[in-house]
Amino acid sequence: MFFLDHIWLIPLFPAFGAAMMFFFGRRLQKATVNAICVGAVVVAFLFACFTVVEYTHFAHGTGRPLEKIVYTWLGGNGHLNFLKKDGTTASFNADAGFLLDPLSSIWLLFVTGVGMLIHIYSVGYMAHEGGYYRFFGYMNLFMFSMLTLILANNYMLLFVGWEGVGLCSYLLIGFYFHRKSATDAANKAFIVNRIGDAGFILGALTLSWYLGSFRFTDINALAHSGHFAIGDPVLTIAALLLFVGACGKSAQLPLYVWLPDAMEGPTPVSALIHAATMVTAGVYMVARSNAVFVLAPTAMKTVAIIGALTAVFAASIGLVQNDIKRVLAYSTVSQLGYMFLALGVGAFAAGVFHVFTHAFFKALLFLGAGSVIHAMSGEQDMRNMGDLRGRIPTTYKTMLIATLAIAGIPPLAGFFSKDEILWQAYRSAYGSFPYLWLIGFGTALMTAFYMARLIFLTFYGQPRMSHEVEHHIHESPKSMTGPLVVLAIGSVCAGWLGVPASLGGTNAFGKFLEPVFAQETAASVAPTAPQEPAGEEHRGLEWMLMVLSVVAAVVGGGWAYGYYANAGKGYTEPIAVQAPPLYTALYNKWFVDEAYDYAFTGRRKIGDVRLGAMGAGEASSWFDAKIIDGAVNDVGWVTRAVATLSKWWDKWIIDGPLVNGPAILCRFPLSPIARLFEWGLVQWYALVMVAGLLGFGVYYVWK
Amino acid sequence: MSAYKNDQTNDASNRALSSLDRSNLDLKTPDKTYLDSNELIINMGPQHPATHGVLRVILKLDGEKVLGTECVIGYLHRGVEKIAENRTYTMFAPYVDRMDYCAAVSNGLGYCEAVEKLMNVEAPPRAQYIRVILTELQRIASHQLWLGTHALDIGAMTPLFYTFRDREEILKIFEKYCGARLTTHAFRIGGCQYETYAGFEKDVKNFLTFFAPKIDEYEALLTTNRIWLERTKNVGVISGADCIALGVTGPVLRASGVKWDLRKAQPYAAYSKFDFEIPTGENGDTYDRYLVRMQEMRQSMRIVEQAVDAIPEGPIMGKVPKVIKPPVGEIYHSIEAPKGELGYFIVSDGSTQPYRLRVRPPSFVNLQALDLMVRGLLVADVIAVIGTIDIVLGEVDR
Amino acid sequence: MVPITTLHYLVVAAALFVLGVIGVLIRRNVVIVLMSIELILNAVNLNLVAFSRMWGNLHGQLFAIFIVVDAAAEAAVGLGILIAFFRNKETVNVDEIDLLKW
Amino acid sequence: MPNFIMSYLDSKEALTPGSAGSQFWALIYVLIIFAGVSVAVIAMNWIERKLLAHFQVRLGPMRVGPHGLLQPIADAVKLMIKEDIIPAEADQLVFWFAPMIGLLAAFTVYTVIPFGPSQAVSDMNIGILFMLGVSSLGVLGIVVAGWASNSHYPLIGALRSSAQMVSYEVAMGLAVVSAILMTSLNASGTGTLSMIGIVQAQQQQGVWFIFKFFPLGLIAFAIFAIAMVAETNRAPFDLAEAESELTAGYHTEYSGLRWSLFMLAEYAAMIAVSSIAVTLWLGGWMRPFPNLLHAPAWDFIFSLFPGLTFLALAAIALIGVARMPAHSFFRIQRIGLAVFAALLGFVALLLLVIAVAGRSADMSVAGRFNDGIDHVYWFVLKVAVFMYLFIWYRATWPRYRFDQLMKIGWKVMLPISLGVLIVTAIVGVIFS
């Protein structure tokens, strides 16, 4: 039980690395930085592995959570109390506590694992960048925050991690702070995340106000206790608020806008934070709060719809983007939409499974893209690439695998997880949502298309880059390709953990997670939607759907092949040819950023009017100048009028007979007498003394 | 004014060389730092018993404390250097005796040696020895005069009479040798003017035996006298570095711990043949200067003793033409006069008269240190310091 | 000749006292004002000693001695103030000592 | 003889004229003392010059009279007929009478100096206080002289010397107080400020106060001896007239008679303070061991001393005559010196006659005269030692600097004298 007892050490390893970088990083050699930071993550990964192994022994398949409270961080002594909704008081209590259950085990493993790989990759990728120690310090700090997030046993500590990863995201997006676009992107990410964070903290507080605790175990227990009806409005509101937070962190509509811009950061950062780990924090949080969501079907539906819309929306944008990282970014958003779709339809396990597989292939894609960019001397535009497959073969191969995986080609990882989601959407335990399936299906088609487009534009066709760049193209170092290969293996194999029963698999992944999600199925769902046995009768339908999606993938890929396989300089976009307005809309990301600029930030005017934050500023400025100041000025005018009157009164009445009168009185008859006593001539005072002496003398002599 | 304020203590080590900057010394306007009636500007001299002649020292005082001084010189200016340009080399020799009239022999030695060097002739050994003997006797006489007047300045009357009594013996020897007591003109270019008289050696030896206990007598009066110690210790302190910066030489320099004596450093005449030591002081205060001069008298006696014993026979004049016409050129030659480095710079245009003659008088240069030495001290110390610098106004003004 | 009685002394003392008062009241020089105060104190002393003689005991003389002590203290402090004042204003005229007037 | 003359002489007690109320004799005494002190000062002038010269291996005045004996007279005449210059910018009036103040102060103190038990103008109850007070008035003369000259050096000199005198007065006064304390160590426990009383107290206690409570008395005496040198502005404390610094100090602008008055005052003050020292610590007029050697025979032997001293002086003069070169040039000098020797011899004879005549008649006029001569002789002898010391100091020591002087006065002498005073008081209480 050593590792379980010392589970709190896992986040501390990267924290140590970050602290070292913070205090001494400037003076350290690169090798030392590597040793400390990468070493810390490696140790954390190994520690995590052993911990999970021990946990499986501990749980014995029951999935009982392991909760370890290190110390009480906020409240807990009874002095910090609050009033619950039902009128009873509860003690505000936030622990520095750690919760390990199957859900967090999975996250723990892939966060540390993928993180470790990306750290190793970064050693190569960042070798020639400035701020080396800074980068790794931020990365380690991110690892610490993320691990805190996933190991937290309550919303408050989770929020600490949540904010920590937000901070690290901000810092790393703005890593090239000398570039204005980078700092702008960082600010954008930070601000958009703030919206989500506000929702999250409100949701968490609402929950505790309602349930009296921040602890997941307590909340789960209460939610399962049956005291709360399904559709309880407070829980619905709380769930929706939490989802707002998830939208922010996981880049869902309408808060997804920061993620594509976040590609300004270094590519490993994009891979680690903005593809594999941090953006899944929202998924994790919703999955973690599943008990609450289950009691709020409205919220569930919202999640599902938002997820589906996000998926198709982002995929559509991804169809026409030219920046290789942006394509991947929209792909990420789209895939996150898939996950939320899964969560929304109640397929928590499927969603989590997709997170798991997605972590591999998306990290792989990003790292591969990074490798391509590395090879292209920093070029990110796919229009200037082409015919790279022979020149950077390892990257090509691994990226191809990842593409196949994300497109859903069996038996690669994406196929299993995506089809699980689609199947669940079509027919989940909570109901049937064919239209959502349809959206998902369309998205899958688009996914296949844009991913194939990426591959063809990058690795096939004719070389479109300049000669200097072409001359410099080279395969990346081992520290970069190594992780690619490992991740490629993961992309191939990860899916096999969750081969559905319909394909003769055991869905071990779902089984492993079952304890986390099974209870509410039993507790609350059963009455409303009777458990349908995963019967044989649906297997045909399921297969059919699988075939359809595979076909969609192939078709999408085929289209892309048709259009892009031989793309030379000045190739044409098929959509631009077929539907130029649509292309414009897609190319400009549906004008969402512009809309936000008009509506929220107010950076752009509609006619003469500015809306949004700046508009509010202008409006309040106008209000201030015209209304407030006007009122003040009017008051001033009144005051002046009164003052004129008062002055007249003062001058002619007060100063006249009342003030100057006595003064004149003093000056002529009185002051000479008074001045006799305060003359400033010492001898006068002595004279007064002599006068007194005379007076006494005369009195005594004549007495 | 701040420069003065910092000089609160007598501790001269606090005073950096930068205090040499005398632009602060504004004698015209009184110090307005605080309204203080104690601020005085006083003329010490030119008629003053303690300025050793016609030196005028303008003292700016805060009460009794000296804020600054300014020496006004020139009351005894006779244009010696200008006169040289209108006299032949031989004719000019007596004039130099009138500069430091307390050490006329040394002045003559310096001049004669300078001209000899210019002409590239050498005085014969016997002349060299006679020169050494007379010059060292003159050094003793000069120091005696200094001791007497210095002690008198500080208030001890008696040493003056003692030293004058004993100085008389030296002057008698001079008188017997060349007929003059004060402005001797004992040497000529190329050697000595006169052969020694019969009994010269005996007289000198008699003097040495006579004088040895007399120095002890002086020292018995002063060296351990408490009041003398209080008046001279830590008074007029000047560091060796300051001395060098100001060009101060002679006993003043040596008392500040710099072992610099031209008799050793650039031996002239016959000095390289004699065994003697250079006494030095440590603190550079008035007391050290006193001790150094007392020691110098003893050392001079040693030199004279050796010289008298080893005086060779031979001619006393070198091969010098009747008409002295040095080759065109210039020469600087300096000797260790009793008061410091006495230098002659002669420019010859090949005629019988110097084109230009410039004297580096030790008194004049040493007098510069007065301001540095007395700032922050009291008026009474100014007297002591003027005495201890040992100036002769005839030499300062020339 | 009239024998000298206490009254004679008192008359002298009164004369000195009045002279002192005049000095204090009309002289401008602070030093002289202080001297006039000494004059007043002396007049008082003379009175005390005369009465001591008259009553045949020494208390008057003792008082006179204490007044002398007091006069010494007064002179020291008064002149100290004067010096300090002079240093600041370069005047010893009492009618120019009027800083507190405004 | 009128009564007012004889009544004093006939009185059975040995009283001073002042105490006895004899105004006539007081006047006589005053005249005698004034003349005597003036002569002494003039003699001092000669003695100092001669002694100083001999210290300094020279002869000093030799021309005016034999061995310059008439030099003081010549000096006096010269000073008196010299033009009395008063600087134009000086304060005429003050300049004129400033020397008088010093002279007055210096001479007034002689009214209470006891040359003998009755050989004083008056025996004041506050004698020593009077002496200190009046001698401190001498400062005024110096200050005023320096101020009136309206010149820098005299002003500085005046301020210096007045500061010096005021400072040393403190230590001096405290030393005096410790001696006065010793007078109260008698049966009644009351001391005295009377000069005669102080000497008598020494006689009663059988010890000179310099040896009392050894070394307390000696320390107090030493402080007084130092302070009195400073008080009279003599070397090594002669800062006020340090000729090398301030040309001549406060009397720089003075010349002629007025200058000589300053000299007179200075020497008179020297004698006066020496007299205080003698009175307070050295037994005043008492001959050595009056209590041990009190037999009449001893009285007689000691009463021969004045005559013998003059005889010795006459002998010295005769030796001088004999040593004169046998040259006609020295004839007048030789005759003069011989006459001087004869004069001294005559005085010696007279004194010896008085000593013999006054031997047995105790209260006779002759006896009292004899006693008086005796007392005055011993007193003057002791004072003469101090005068010699003054000259010796001057020949030997350099001059102190002003700050050193002040430092010694306030930081050394004052604490020591205070300490001595306190310890004396404690010891006195213990032993009385």
Place this chain on the structure above:
Amino acid sequence: MNLAMNSALNSTINSGMAPVATPWFFYVLAGVAVISGVLVITRRNAVHAALALIVTLLAVTGLYLMLYAPFVAGVQIIVYAGGIMVLFLFVIMLVNIDRSSKERRFNRIWAVGLGAACALLALFVFAFTKGKALFPDRGMPLAEGSNTQEIAKMLYGEAGRMGQYTFAFEIASLLLLVAILGAVIMTKKKI
């Protein structure tokens, strides 16, 4: 002259230790005191005024001696004439400015001051004439010879008892100490 002296002699001898208290002395001393007192307040030059004050003080000292108060007289000389007045002269020389001797001697209100002082004098004269009978012709007997000792006894006490004025004496010494410190601190240029 003879007679006067004789009578004086007789009277003094009769009264034992009486001082020479003739009226002539009194009138001379009183006259000197008053005249020099006038000089004190009229002299333009402060040094002259100080010298006149010294004369006054000495005259008053003489009066003390006539009043059988030799100790007070001694104190007067040593403290006043020898100490305070030297201090005055010192200060006058320190603050000696030629300006002051060329300015007006008297202030603006001199007439008023003089009037008040004259009124005071008139009051004194009136009081003395009115109360003349109250003063005895001769004083009570007062031993002069032991004056100092008597004063000492009153000041310090005797035979182990504290004197009547011991506390006053101590306080006076404290006052002096304070005055010394105050004067020193005030006159120091830099504390």
